[in-house]
Amino acid sequence: MLHTPDTDSFISIKHVSKSFGPVQALSDIGLDIKSGEFVSIVGPSGCGKSTLLMLLSGLMKRTGGDIRVGGQMVDSPRSDIGIVFQRDVLMEWRSALRNVLLQAEVRGMPMGPAAARARELLKMVSLDAFENAYPHQLSGGMRQRVSICRALLHKPPLLVMDEPFGALDALTRDQMQLDLLRICRETHTTVLFITHSISEAIFLSDRVVVMSPRPGRIERIIDIDLPRPRRLSIRESREFATYSDEVTQIFKSLGVLREGDDE
Amino acid sequence: MTSINAASIKQNIFYNFRVPYALITLVALVAIWEMTAKLSDVPAYMLPAPSDIMVAMQSMWGLLFIHSGITLAEIGIGFVLATLIGVPLATLITYSHVFDRAVYPLIVGSQTIPKVAIAPLLLAGFGYGLAPKVAIVTLIAFFPIVINTVVGLRSVPAEMLHLARSMGATPLQAFWKFRLPQALPSIFAGLKLASVLAVIGAVVAEFVGANGGLGYIIMIAGSNFRMDQQFAAIIFLSAIGMVFFWLIGLAERAMLPWHISVRSASEKN
Numbered sequence: 001m002l003h004t005p006d007t008d009s010f011i012s013i014k015h016v017s018k019s020f021g022p023v024q025a026l027s028d029i030g031l032d033i034k035s036g037e038f039v040s041i042v043g044p045s046g047c048g049k050s051t052l053l054m055l056l057s058g059l060m061k062r063t064g065g066d067i068r069v070g071g072q073m074v075d076s077p078r079s080d081i082g083i084v085f086q087r088d089v090l091m092e093w094r095s096a097l098r099n100v101l102l103q104a105e106v107r108g109m110p111m112g113p114a115a116a117r118a119r120e121l122l123k124m125v126s127l128d129a130f131e132n133a134y135p136h137q138l139s140g141g142m143r144q145r146v147s148i149c150r151a152l153l154h155k156p157p158l159l160v161m162d163e164p165f166g167a168l169d170a171l172t173r174d175q176m177q178l179d180l181l182r183i184c185r186e187t188h189t190t191v192l193f194i195t196h197s198i199s200e201a202i203f204l205s206d207r208v209v210v211m212s213p214r215p216g217r218i219e220r221i222i223d224i225d226l227p228r229p230r231r232l233s234i235r236e237s238r239e240f241a242t243y244s245d246e247v248t249q250i251f252k253s254l255g256v257l258r259e260g261d262d263e
Numbered sequence: 264m265t266s267i268n269a270a271s272i273k274q275n276i277f278y279n280f281r282v283p284y285a286l287i288t289l290v291a292l293v294a295i296w297e298m299t300a301k302l303s304d305v306p307a308y309m310l311p312a313p314s315d316i317m318v319a320m321q322s323m324w325g326l327l328f329i330h331s332g333i334t335l336a337e338i339g340i341g342f343v344l345a346t347l348i349g350v351p352l353a354t355l356i357t358y359s360h361v362f363d364r365a366v367y368p369l370i371v372g373s374q375t376i377p378k379v380a381i382a383p384l385l386l387a388g389f390g391y392g393l394a395p396k397v398a399i400v401t402l403i404a405f406f407p408i409v410i411n412t413v414v415g416l417r418s419v420p421a422e423m424l425h426l427a428r429s430m431g432a433t434p435l436q437a438f439w440k441f442r443l444p445q446a447l448p449s450i451f452a453g454l455k456l457a458s459v460l461a462v463i464g465a466v467v468a469e470f471v472g473a474n475g476g477l478g479y480i481i482m483i484a485g486s487n488f489r490m491d492q493q494f495a496a497i498i499f500l501s502a503i504g505m506v507f508f509w510l511i512g513l514a515e516r517a518m519l520p521w522h523i524s525v526r527s528a529s530e531k532n
Contacts, residue, residue: 059425079431085422093444094522106430106440134521 010035010190011158013054016065017052017215025051029065031209033192035157038184040193041200041209042247048216050193053160056192057081069158079107079219082151082189083212086163088143090135096122096146097131103153114153116169124186125179141172145179152187159184160192163258165200174232177204181230198247202226203235210247212254219250313492318492320498327478327499333476335503337393337465341400343506345457348401349408350450354438357416369408378403378464388419396468401492403464405457415449416442448522451515458511462504477503510531 009032017029018026019255025048033039041049054060056067058077067074069081090099091202097118104114125145135143144164151159184191195201201208205224212219224243226234234240251257293313299305300312307315320327352370355362382399389395419442427437469478477496484492515522 054425057425057429060430077428077431081429082427083429085425087420087422089420089423089426091441091444093447093519102440103430106427106432106436136521239342 008032008034010037010070011192012066012068013052013056014066015103016052016067016098017063018048018060019063026055026216027217029218030218031221034107034191035190036188037207038181038191038193038205039207039209040195040205040209042195042198042201043211043216044196044213044251047211047213049211050162051216053162053192053194057083057160059067080154081158082154084144084151084154084159084161085166086166088135088140088147090143091144092135092151093177095132095134096127099135099146100149100153102245103150107154109154117155118149118153121152122146124183125149125220140170140178141168144168144176144188148180148183152183155187157190158192159189160194163193163196164193168197175199178230178232180204181228198244198251199235201238202240202243202247203230208243208247210250213256219254222246306489308447308490311494315491316494316498319489320495323492323495327477327495330475330477330480330496331499331503333393334406334465334478334500335478337396337400337468338461338503338507340393341397341464342404342461344397345405345408345415346454349405349453349457350412352405353409353412353416356413357442363365369412370406375405378466378484379471382468385468386472391474396465396473399468400461400464400509404457404461407460408450408453411449411453411456414448415446415453418449419445447519448515449521451511455508455515456513458507459504462500466500471515 011031013029013031016026017024017027029052031039041052043049055062056069056074058074069078077103089157091102094102097115100118100121101111101114102239103109104111104118119128119131122131125148127145127149128144130138130142130263135146138146144167165176169175177200179190193201193204202224208222208224210219210222211217219240222243224238226239226243248257252259291395297313300307300310300315311319326431352366356367357363376400381402382395385398386396387399411515423445424437425440427441465476466478466481469476470482473482480496481493481500484490484496
Protein backbone atom coordinates (compact mmCIF):
# COMPACT_ATOMS: atom_id res chain seq x y z
CA MET A 1 0.00 0.00 0.00
CA LEU A 2 1.24 3.43 -0.92
CA HIS A 3 1.76 5.95 1.88
CA THR A 4 0.09 9.11 0.68
CA PRO A 5 0.24 12.12 3.01
CA ASP A 6 -2.91 11.87 5.03
CA THR A 7 -4.38 15.36 4.77
CA ASP A 8 -7.15 14.34 7.10
CA SER A 9 -4.94 13.76 10.11
CA PHE A 10 -3.64 16.52 12.33
CA ILE A 11 -1.06 14.33 14.01
CA SER A 12 0.70 11.68 12.02
CA ILE A 13 3.02 9.26 13.74
CA LYS A 14 4.72 6.73 11.48
CA HIS A 15 7.09 3.86 12.38
CA VAL A 16 8.37 5.74 15.41
CA SER A 17 10.87 4.04 17.65
CA LYS A 18 12.87 5.20 20.63
CA SER A 19 15.79 3.58 22.38
CA PHE A 20 17.58 4.61 25.54
CA GLY A 21 20.99 3.07 24.96
CA PRO A 22 20.39 -0.67 24.56
CA VAL A 23 16.85 -0.47 25.93
CA GLN A 24 14.12 -0.13 23.35
CA ALA A 25 11.30 1.91 24.83
CA LEU A 26 9.08 2.22 21.78
CA SER A 27 8.88 0.07 18.69
CA ASP A 28 7.20 0.87 15.37
CA ILE A 29 4.51 3.21 16.66
CA GLY A 30 1.99 4.36 14.09
CA LEU A 31 -0.96 6.59 14.92
CA ASP A 32 -3.00 9.22 13.11
CA ILE A 33 -5.12 11.67 15.03
CA LYS A 34 -7.70 13.93 13.44
CA SER A 35 -8.16 17.53 14.42
CA GLY A 36 -10.54 17.84 17.36
CA GLU A 37 -10.23 14.21 18.27
CA PHE A 38 -9.79 12.99 21.86
CA VAL A 39 -7.38 10.05 21.91
CA SER A 40 -6.26 8.25 25.03
CA ILE A 41 -3.28 6.00 25.39
CA VAL A 42 -3.69 3.37 28.03
CA GLY A 43 -1.00 0.97 29.10
CA PRO A 44 0.90 -0.35 32.08
CA SER A 45 3.75 1.55 33.70
CA GLY A 46 6.88 1.40 31.62
CA CYS A 47 5.13 0.86 28.28
CA GLY A 48 6.63 4.08 26.97
CA LYS A 49 3.44 6.10 26.81
CA SER A 50 5.04 9.09 28.48
CA THR A 51 8.01 8.74 26.15
CA LEU A 52 5.65 8.93 23.18
CA LEU A 53 4.25 12.16 24.59
CA MET A 54 7.75 13.57 24.97
CA LEU A 55 8.57 12.66 21.37
CA LEU A 56 5.36 14.23 20.12
CA SER A 57 6.10 17.46 22.02
CA GLY A 58 9.60 17.48 20.60
CA LEU A 59 11.05 17.42 24.11
CA MET A 60 12.89 14.19 23.27
CA LYS A 61 14.55 13.04 20.07
CA ARG A 62 13.14 9.92 18.48
CA THR A 63 15.45 7.16 17.30
CA GLY A 64 13.49 6.43 14.13
CA GLY A 65 10.33 7.23 12.21
CA ASP A 66 8.34 10.36 11.46
CA ILE A 67 6.14 12.56 13.61
CA ARG A 68 4.20 15.38 12.02
CA VAL A 69 1.88 17.81 13.74
CA GLY A 70 -0.21 19.97 11.44
CA GLY A 71 1.90 18.78 8.52
CA GLN A 72 5.16 19.92 10.13
CA MET A 73 7.87 17.50 11.12
CA VAL A 74 8.56 17.55 14.87
CA ASP A 75 12.29 18.07 15.34
CA SER A 76 12.51 20.51 18.23
CA PRO A 77 10.29 21.42 21.17
CA ARG A 78 6.95 22.48 19.76
CA SER A 79 5.61 25.56 21.39
CA ASP A 80 2.16 25.34 19.79
CA ILE A 81 1.01 22.66 22.20
CA GLY A 82 -0.23 22.75 25.76
CA ILE A 83 1.20 20.24 28.22
CA VAL A 84 -0.28 19.04 31.50
CA PHE A 85 1.68 16.66 33.69
CA GLN A 86 0.60 14.46 36.58
CA ARG A 87 2.26 16.96 38.89
CA ASP A 88 0.71 20.37 38.40
CA VAL A 89 4.16 22.05 38.63
CA LEU A 90 2.56 25.32 39.61
CA MET A 91 4.87 28.04 40.79
CA GLU A 92 4.26 28.44 44.49
CA TRP A 93 5.34 32.06 44.36
CA ARG A 94 2.69 33.05 41.83
CA SER A 95 -1.05 33.44 42.30
CA ALA A 96 -3.39 31.25 40.27
CA LEU A 97 -3.87 33.99 37.69
CA ARG A 98 -0.16 34.71 37.40
CA ASN A 99 0.56 31.00 37.07
CA VAL A 100 -1.72 30.91 34.05
CA LEU A 101 -0.15 34.11 32.73
CA LEU A 102 3.33 32.60 32.91
CA GLN A 103 2.57 31.10 29.51
CA ALA A 104 1.95 34.60 28.12
CA GLU A 105 5.01 36.14 29.80
CA VAL A 106 7.41 33.57 28.42
CA ARG A 107 5.92 33.81 24.95
CA GLY A 108 5.84 37.59 25.01
CA MET A 109 2.11 37.69 24.33
CA PRO A 110 0.39 41.05 24.93
CA MET A 111 -0.61 40.96 28.59
CA GLY A 112 -3.97 42.72 28.38
CA PRO A 113 -5.73 40.19 26.16
CA ALA A 114 -3.81 37.36 27.84
CA ALA A 115 -5.14 38.35 31.26
CA ALA A 116 -8.67 38.52 29.90
CA ARG A 117 -8.29 35.07 28.38
CA ALA A 118 -6.74 33.71 31.60
CA ARG A 119 -9.71 34.98 33.63
CA GLU A 120 -12.08 33.44 31.10
CA LEU A 121 -10.32 30.07 31.41
CA LEU A 122 -10.32 30.21 35.22
CA LYS A 123 -14.02 30.96 35.10
CA MET A 124 -14.52 27.97 32.82
CA VAL A 125 -13.08 25.72 35.54
CA SER A 126 -14.98 27.56 38.32
CA LEU A 127 -11.87 29.16 39.76
CA ASP A 128 -12.80 32.76 39.02
CA ALA A 129 -13.03 33.47 42.75
CA PHE A 130 -9.53 32.10 43.28
CA GLU A 131 -7.46 34.05 40.77
CA ASN A 132 -5.48 35.72 43.55
CA ALA A 133 -5.07 32.57 45.64
CA TYR A 134 -1.66 30.99 45.91
CA PRO A 135 -1.20 27.32 45.04
CA HIS A 136 -0.77 26.28 48.68
CA GLN A 137 -4.24 27.66 49.36
CA LEU A 138 -5.78 25.44 46.67
CA SER A 139 -6.80 21.78 46.76
CA GLY A 140 -5.13 19.21 44.48
CA GLY A 141 -7.97 19.33 41.98
CA MET A 142 -8.00 23.12 41.92
CA ARG A 143 -4.25 23.21 41.37
CA GLN A 144 -4.52 20.84 38.44
CA ARG A 145 -7.30 23.00 36.97
CA VAL A 146 -4.97 25.99 37.11
CA SER A 147 -2.32 23.99 35.28
CA ILE A 148 -4.86 23.06 32.59
CA CYS A 149 -5.74 26.74 32.19
CA ARG A 150 -2.03 27.52 31.85
CA ALA A 151 -1.74 24.88 29.14
CA LEU A 152 -4.67 26.37 27.20
CA LEU A 153 -3.84 30.07 27.49
CA HIS A 154 -2.16 30.37 24.09
CA LYS A 155 -5.02 28.51 22.41
CA PRO A 156 -2.92 25.53 21.37
CA PRO A 157 -4.55 23.31 18.77
CA LEU A 158 -3.14 20.32 20.64
CA LEU A 159 -3.28 19.50 24.34
CA VAL A 160 -1.14 16.64 25.62
CA MET A 161 -1.81 15.33 29.09
CA ASP A 162 0.35 12.85 30.98
CA GLU A 163 -1.81 11.16 33.65
CA PRO A 164 -3.14 14.56 34.72
CA PHE A 165 -5.68 13.16 37.17
CA GLY A 166 -3.52 10.34 38.51
CA ALA A 167 -2.87 12.02 41.83
CA LEU A 168 -6.46 13.07 42.51
CA ASP A 169 -9.12 11.36 44.59
CA ALA A 170 -11.89 9.51 42.75
CA LEU A 171 -14.62 12.12 43.13
CA THR A 172 -12.39 15.01 42.10
CA ARG A 173 -11.24 12.90 39.21
CA ASP A 174 -14.81 12.42 37.95
CA GLN A 175 -15.43 16.15 38.10
CA MET A 176 -12.15 16.91 36.33
CA GLN A 177 -13.01 14.49 33.53
CA LEU A 178 -16.35 16.22 33.00
CA ASP A 179 -14.70 19.64 33.09
CA LEU A 180 -12.03 18.58 30.64
CA LEU A 181 -14.56 17.27 28.13
CA ARG A 182 -16.53 20.49 28.35
CA ILE A 183 -13.44 22.67 27.91
CA CYS A 184 -12.25 20.65 24.94
CA ARG A 185 -15.65 20.91 23.33
CA GLU A 186 -15.75 24.66 23.88
CA THR A 187 -12.20 25.27 22.67
CA HIS A 188 -12.14 22.64 19.88
CA THR A 189 -8.84 21.26 21.12
CA THR A 190 -7.30 18.01 19.98
CA VAL A 191 -6.25 15.98 22.99
CA LEU A 192 -3.75 13.21 23.48
CA PHE A 193 -4.42 11.86 26.95
CA ILE A 194 -2.22 9.39 28.76
CA THR A 195 -3.59 7.29 31.57
CA HIS A 196 -3.41 3.88 33.11
CA SER A 197 -7.07 3.88 33.99
CA ILE A 198 -9.10 1.87 31.50
CA SER A 199 -12.41 3.45 32.45
CA GLU A 200 -10.97 6.97 32.32
CA ALA A 201 -9.67 6.32 28.81
CA ILE A 202 -13.00 4.97 27.57
CA PHE A 203 -15.06 7.66 29.26
CA LEU A 204 -13.09 10.53 27.74
CA SER A 205 -12.04 9.32 24.32
CA ASP A 206 -13.08 8.98 20.74
CA ARG A 207 -10.40 6.34 20.41
CA VAL A 208 -8.39 4.36 22.93
CA VAL A 209 -4.90 3.22 22.05
CA VAL A 210 -3.90 0.14 24.02
CA MET A 211 -0.16 -0.28 24.48
CA SER A 212 1.91 -3.25 25.55
CA PRO A 213 5.11 -2.99 27.51
CA ARG A 214 8.81 -3.59 26.79
CA PRO A 215 9.25 -2.52 24.08
CA GLY A 216 6.20 -0.26 23.92
CA ARG A 217 4.02 -1.22 20.98
CA ILE A 218 0.49 -0.33 19.96
CA GLU A 219 -1.51 -3.47 20.64
CA ARG A 220 -4.88 -2.24 19.44
CA ILE A 221 -6.77 0.95 18.67
CA ILE A 222 -10.41 0.86 19.75
CA ASP A 223 -13.04 3.27 18.45
CA ILE A 224 -15.29 4.35 21.30
CA ASP A 225 -18.72 4.84 19.85
CA LEU A 226 -20.51 6.39 22.81
CA PRO A 227 -22.77 9.43 22.56
CA ARG A 228 -21.46 12.87 23.43
CA PRO A 229 -21.66 14.86 25.60
CA ARG A 230 -20.65 12.05 27.89
CA ARG A 231 -22.47 11.70 31.19
CA LEU A 232 -21.19 9.87 34.23
CA SER A 233 -24.05 7.38 33.96
CA ILE A 234 -22.62 6.14 30.68
CA ARG A 235 -20.06 4.26 32.72
CA GLU A 236 -22.87 1.96 33.90
CA SER A 237 -24.01 1.17 30.34
CA ARG A 238 -23.58 -2.18 28.62
CA GLU A 239 -21.56 -0.66 25.78
CA PHE A 240 -19.13 0.86 28.26
CA ALA A 241 -18.74 -2.50 30.00
CA THR A 242 -18.07 -4.17 26.65
CA TYR A 243 -15.27 -1.68 25.81
CA SER A 244 -13.85 -2.02 29.28
CA ASP A 245 -13.88 -5.80 28.98
CA GLU A 246 -12.20 -5.63 25.58
CA VAL A 247 -9.28 -3.61 26.97
CA THR A 248 -9.09 -5.80 30.07
CA GLN A 249 -8.91 -8.93 27.90
CA ILE A 250 -6.00 -7.42 25.94
CA PHE A 251 -4.09 -6.72 29.13
CA LYS A 252 -4.84 -10.23 30.38
CA SER A 253 -3.61 -11.77 27.15
CA LEU A 254 -0.44 -9.66 27.46
CA GLY A 255 0.07 -10.85 31.01
CA VAL A 256 -0.24 -7.29 32.29
CA LEU A 257 -3.28 -8.34 34.32
CA ARG A 258 -3.41 -11.74 36.01
CA GLU A 259 -6.26 -13.28 37.94
CA GLY A 260 -5.67 -15.99 40.52
CA ASP A 261 -8.06 -18.52 38.99
CA ASP A 262 -6.31 -18.38 35.58
CA GLU A 263 -3.40 -20.38 36.88
CA MET B 264 -23.10 43.75 77.77
CA THR B 265 -20.03 45.63 78.91
CA SER B 266 -18.94 42.87 81.20
CA ILE B 267 -19.18 40.34 78.37
CA ASN B 268 -17.11 42.62 76.16
CA ALA B 269 -14.53 43.05 78.85
CA ALA B 270 -14.37 39.31 79.32
CA SER B 271 -13.91 38.65 75.64
CA ILE B 272 -11.20 41.28 75.41
CA LYS B 273 -9.46 39.70 78.37
CA GLN B 274 -9.75 36.36 76.67
CA ASN B 275 -8.24 37.80 73.52
CA ILE B 276 -5.30 39.23 75.40
CA PHE B 277 -4.83 35.92 77.11
CA TYR B 278 -5.12 34.11 73.79
CA ASN B 279 -2.53 36.31 72.11
CA PHE B 280 -0.10 36.12 74.99
CA ARG B 281 2.77 33.75 74.32
CA VAL B 282 4.89 32.56 77.20
CA PRO B 283 8.47 33.73 76.45
CA TYR B 284 10.07 30.44 77.48
CA ALA B 285 13.48 31.30 76.06
CA LEU B 286 13.55 34.58 77.98
CA ILE B 287 12.54 32.85 81.23
CA THR B 288 15.29 30.26 80.76
CA LEU B 289 17.82 32.99 80.04
CA VAL B 290 16.84 35.03 83.11
CA ALA B 291 17.01 31.90 85.29
CA LEU B 292 20.48 31.02 83.98
CA VAL B 293 21.76 34.56 84.52
CA ALA B 294 20.34 34.53 88.06
CA ILE B 295 22.10 31.26 88.86
CA TRP B 296 25.29 32.66 87.34
CA GLU B 297 25.00 35.85 89.42
CA MET B 298 24.48 33.93 92.64
CA THR B 299 27.30 31.49 91.92
CA ALA B 300 29.72 34.34 91.14
CA LYS B 301 28.75 36.40 94.18
CA LEU B 302 28.41 33.64 96.76
CA SER B 303 31.39 31.48 95.82
CA ASP B 304 35.11 32.16 96.08
CA VAL B 305 35.69 32.04 92.32
CA PRO B 306 37.75 35.15 91.52
CA ALA B 307 36.27 37.75 89.18
CA TYR B 308 39.02 37.27 86.56
CA MET B 309 37.78 33.69 86.15
CA LEU B 310 34.03 34.19 86.47
CA PRO B 311 32.72 37.75 86.55
CA ALA B 312 29.14 38.19 87.75
CA PRO B 313 26.58 39.38 85.13
CA SER B 314 26.21 42.59 87.14
CA ASP B 315 29.98 43.21 86.85
CA ILE B 316 29.75 42.58 83.11
CA MET B 317 26.99 45.18 82.83
CA VAL B 318 29.12 47.69 84.71
CA ALA B 319 32.07 46.97 82.40
CA MET B 320 29.83 47.30 79.37
CA GLN B 321 28.59 50.70 80.50
CA SER B 322 32.11 51.96 81.14
CA MET B 323 33.29 50.94 77.64
CA TRP B 324 30.06 51.65 75.75
CA GLY B 325 31.63 54.00 73.17
CA LEU B 326 34.58 51.72 72.58
CA LEU B 327 32.31 48.72 72.02
CA PHE B 328 30.26 50.61 69.45
CA ILE B 329 33.32 51.77 67.51
CA HIS B 330 34.80 48.29 67.38
CA SER B 331 31.43 46.74 66.58
CA GLY B 332 31.44 49.00 63.55
CA ILE B 333 34.75 47.55 62.38
CA THR B 334 33.61 43.95 62.87
CA LEU B 335 30.27 44.75 61.24
CA ALA B 336 32.06 46.16 58.17
CA GLU B 337 34.16 43.00 57.86
CA ILE B 338 31.10 40.79 58.19
CA GLY B 339 28.97 42.88 55.85
CA ILE B 340 31.49 43.25 53.03
CA GLY B 341 32.62 39.62 53.34
CA PHE B 342 29.06 38.35 53.30
CA VAL B 343 28.07 40.41 50.28
CA LEU B 344 31.20 39.28 48.43
CA ALA B 345 30.50 35.65 49.35
CA THR B 346 26.99 35.99 47.95
CA LEU B 347 28.15 37.78 44.80
CA ILE B 348 30.75 35.07 44.15
CA GLY B 349 28.81 32.10 45.50
CA VAL B 350 25.51 32.39 43.62
CA PRO B 351 27.02 32.89 40.12
CA LEU B 352 29.57 30.16 40.83
CA ALA B 353 26.77 27.78 41.82
CA THR B 354 24.93 28.73 38.64
CA LEU B 355 27.99 27.85 36.56
CA ILE B 356 28.34 24.55 38.41
CA THR B 357 24.67 23.77 37.74
CA TYR B 358 24.77 24.62 34.05
CA SER B 359 28.22 23.39 33.03
CA HIS B 360 29.15 19.73 33.35
CA VAL B 361 32.80 20.60 32.84
CA PHE B 362 32.70 23.26 35.52
CA ASP B 363 30.84 20.94 37.83
CA ARG B 364 33.47 18.24 37.53
CA ALA B 365 36.46 20.57 37.39
CA VAL B 366 35.62 23.00 40.18
CA TYR B 367 32.99 21.56 42.50
CA PRO B 368 35.22 18.84 44.02
CA LEU B 369 37.92 21.43 44.66
CA ILE B 370 35.47 23.71 46.42
CA VAL B 371 34.26 20.87 48.61
CA GLY B 372 37.84 19.68 49.21
CA SER B 373 39.01 23.16 50.15
CA GLN B 374 36.57 23.11 53.04
CA THR B 375 38.69 20.55 54.87
CA ILE B 376 41.27 23.30 55.36
CA PRO B 377 40.56 25.06 58.65
CA LYS B 378 40.13 28.77 57.95
CA VAL B 379 42.02 29.59 61.13
CA ALA B 380 45.04 27.85 59.63
CA ILE B 381 45.12 30.03 56.53
CA ALA B 382 44.32 33.24 58.38
CA PRO B 383 48.03 33.99 59.06
CA LEU B 384 48.80 33.41 55.37
CA LEU B 385 46.15 35.87 54.31
CA LEU B 386 47.42 38.37 56.82
CA ALA B 387 50.90 38.09 55.36
CA GLY B 388 49.44 38.70 51.94
CA PHE B 389 46.90 41.41 52.66
CA GLY B 390 48.42 43.22 55.62
CA TYR B 391 46.70 44.10 58.87
CA GLY B 392 43.82 46.15 57.54
CA LEU B 393 40.28 45.33 56.55
CA ALA B 394 41.20 43.24 53.50
CA PRO B 395 42.41 39.99 55.15
CA LYS B 396 39.42 39.93 57.51
CA VAL B 397 37.02 40.42 54.61
CA ALA B 398 38.87 37.67 52.73
CA ILE B 399 38.45 35.20 55.60
CA VAL B 400 34.77 36.09 56.09
CA THR B 401 34.22 35.62 52.35
CA LEU B 402 36.04 32.29 52.31
CA ILE B 403 34.13 30.90 55.27
CA ALA B 404 30.71 32.23 54.23
CA PHE B 405 30.80 31.36 50.57
CA PHE B 406 30.78 27.59 50.97
CA PRO B 407 27.24 27.13 52.37
CA ILE B 408 25.99 29.63 49.81
CA VAL B 409 27.48 27.68 46.91
CA ILE B 410 26.35 24.28 48.19
CA ASN B 411 22.79 25.37 48.93
CA THR B 412 22.40 27.30 45.70
CA VAL B 413 23.57 24.29 43.70
CA VAL B 414 21.12 22.05 45.56
CA GLY B 415 18.31 24.57 44.99
CA LEU B 416 18.99 25.06 41.30
CA ARG B 417 19.19 21.30 40.78
CA SER B 418 15.99 20.53 42.66
CA VAL B 419 13.77 22.01 39.95
CA PRO B 420 11.34 19.28 38.85
CA ALA B 421 12.03 17.91 35.37
CA GLU B 422 8.43 18.65 34.38
CA MET B 423 8.97 22.32 35.10
CA LEU B 424 11.91 22.44 32.72
CA HIS B 425 9.87 20.55 30.10
CA LEU B 426 7.17 23.13 30.59
CA ALA B 427 9.67 25.94 30.06
CA ARG B 428 10.87 24.38 26.81
CA SER B 429 7.35 23.75 25.58
CA MET B 430 6.62 27.43 26.13
CA GLY B 431 9.63 28.23 23.98
CA ALA B 432 11.50 29.80 26.92
CA THR B 433 15.02 31.03 26.22
CA PRO B 434 17.72 29.68 28.56
CA LEU B 435 17.74 33.06 30.28
CA GLN B 436 13.98 32.95 30.82
CA ALA B 437 14.23 29.38 32.07
CA PHE B 438 16.75 30.60 34.62
CA TRP B 439 14.98 33.75 35.82
CA LYS B 440 11.41 32.56 35.72
CA PHE B 441 11.72 28.87 36.53
CA ARG B 442 14.99 27.86 38.15
CA LEU B 443 16.04 30.79 40.30
CA PRO B 444 12.71 31.38 42.09
CA GLN B 445 12.50 27.64 42.75
CA ALA B 446 16.00 27.73 44.24
CA LEU B 447 15.44 30.78 46.47
CA PRO B 448 14.34 28.91 49.62
CA SER B 449 17.47 26.81 49.42
CA ILE B 450 19.62 29.88 48.71
CA PHE B 451 18.19 31.55 51.79
CA ALA B 452 19.02 28.49 53.89
CA GLY B 453 22.60 28.91 52.66
CA LEU B 454 22.59 32.64 53.44
CA LYS B 455 21.41 31.99 57.00
CA LEU B 456 24.20 29.49 57.58
CA ALA B 457 26.65 31.88 55.99
CA SER B 458 25.53 34.75 58.22
CA VAL B 459 26.44 32.75 61.33
CA LEU B 460 29.74 31.61 59.86
CA ALA B 461 30.59 35.17 58.75
CA VAL B 462 30.56 36.36 62.37
CA ILE B 463 32.84 33.49 63.35
CA GLY B 464 35.14 34.26 60.42
CA ALA B 465 35.46 37.93 61.36
CA VAL B 466 36.37 37.16 64.97
CA VAL B 467 38.84 34.45 64.01
CA ALA B 468 40.51 36.87 61.60
CA GLU B 469 40.71 39.53 64.30
CA PHE B 470 42.22 37.05 66.76
CA VAL B 471 45.04 36.30 64.35
CA GLY B 472 46.04 39.88 63.84
CA ALA B 473 44.12 43.09 64.15
CA ASN B 474 44.16 46.52 65.70
CA GLY B 475 40.41 46.89 65.83
CA GLY B 476 37.13 45.01 66.04
CA LEU B 477 35.36 43.08 68.77
CA GLY B 478 37.75 40.14 68.37
CA TYR B 479 40.61 42.54 69.07
CA ILE B 480 38.81 43.81 72.21
CA ILE B 481 38.35 40.24 73.41
CA MET B 482 42.06 39.55 72.89
CA ILE B 483 43.22 42.69 74.68
CA ALA B 484 40.76 42.21 77.56
CA GLY B 485 41.92 38.62 77.91
CA SER B 486 45.59 39.57 78.15
CA ASN B 487 44.60 42.06 80.89
CA PHE B 488 42.61 39.39 82.78
CA ARG B 489 39.48 41.49 82.28
CA MET B 490 36.91 38.75 81.84
CA ASP B 491 34.12 41.26 82.45
CA GLN B 492 35.25 43.28 79.41
CA GLN B 493 35.60 40.09 77.38
CA PHE B 494 32.03 39.11 78.16
CA ALA B 495 30.84 42.62 77.31
CA ALA B 496 32.40 42.29 73.85
CA ILE B 497 31.00 38.76 73.45
CA ILE B 498 27.50 40.04 74.21
CA PHE B 499 27.90 42.66 71.49
CA LEU B 500 29.18 40.04 69.09
CA SER B 501 26.27 37.76 69.81
CA ALA B 502 23.86 40.66 69.30
CA ILE B 503 25.43 41.37 65.90
CA GLY B 504 25.05 37.71 64.93
CA MET B 505 21.43 37.57 66.01
CA VAL B 506 20.42 40.81 64.30
CA PHE B 507 22.19 39.69 61.13
CA PHE B 508 20.40 36.32 61.15
CA TRP B 509 17.11 38.03 61.90
CA LEU B 510 17.57 40.47 58.99
CA ILE B 511 18.07 37.60 56.57
CA GLY B 512 14.99 35.90 57.98
CA LEU B 513 13.12 39.16 57.41
CA ALA B 514 14.28 39.31 53.80
CA GLU B 515 13.27 35.69 53.36
CA ARG B 516 9.77 36.34 54.66
CA ALA B 517 9.46 39.36 52.39
CA MET B 518 10.65 37.49 49.30
CA LEU B 519 9.18 34.04 49.93
CA PRO B 520 5.81 34.51 51.63
CA TRP B 521 4.68 31.40 49.77
CA HIS B 522 7.35 29.08 51.08
CA ILE B 523 6.57 26.35 53.59
CA SER B 524 9.33 27.39 56.02
CA VAL B 525 7.90 30.89 56.23
CA ARG B 526 4.29 29.75 56.25
CA SER B 527 4.61 27.17 59.00
CA ALA B 528 6.39 29.68 61.22
CA SER B 529 3.54 32.18 60.93
CA GLU B 530 0.75 29.59 61.10
CA LYS B 531 1.98 28.31 64.44
CA ASN B 532 1.28 31.69 66.06
